[in-house]
Amino acid sequence: MTEQEIKREIRQLKKLKLKCRAGTKERINLGRQIKDLKKQLPDNTTIEPEKIEIIAEILKTEKISIFDEQYYNKFSIGELKFYLKKSKERNKT
Numbered sequence: 001m002t003e004q005e006i007k008r009e010i011r012q013l014k015k016l017k018l019k020c021r022a023g024t025k026e027r028i029n030l031g032r033q034i035k036d037l038k039k040q041l042p043d044n045t046t047i048e049p050e051k052i053e054i055i056a057e058i059l060k061t062e063k064i065s066i067f068d069e070q071y072y073n074k075f076s077i078g079e080l081k082f083y084l085k086k087s088k089e090r091n092k093t
Contacts, residue, residue: 003041010037047073054080061087 001009013034020027047055047069055072058080059065072080 001040006037006040010034013037048077050077051080054084058084058087061091063091 013030017027017030017034020030051073052069054077055069058072059069061084075083
């Protein structure tokens with residue numbers, strides 16, 4: 001199953017779980033199924049090596065950095081390069 005399919009299945013199970021009464025066996029089983037599916041999702045906390053350099057430059061150029069590496073990790077390399085370019089342009093003026 002792809003990441004999207006797993007997320008879709010988790011959403012469907014969460015909807016079913018909310019319809020069940022608290023403490024029922026069905027709700028407990030649905031909770032366990034959701035946990036198992038979440039374990040199958042890839043770990044998004046690791047930063048790709050190509051992104052590390054770009055993210056480091058972005059963090060240097062930002063005057064006020066309220067975000068960290070984990071925030072910027074969710075963007076593609078092309079988006080990060082574009083943002084870095086725009087950030088450098090803003091700081092020149």
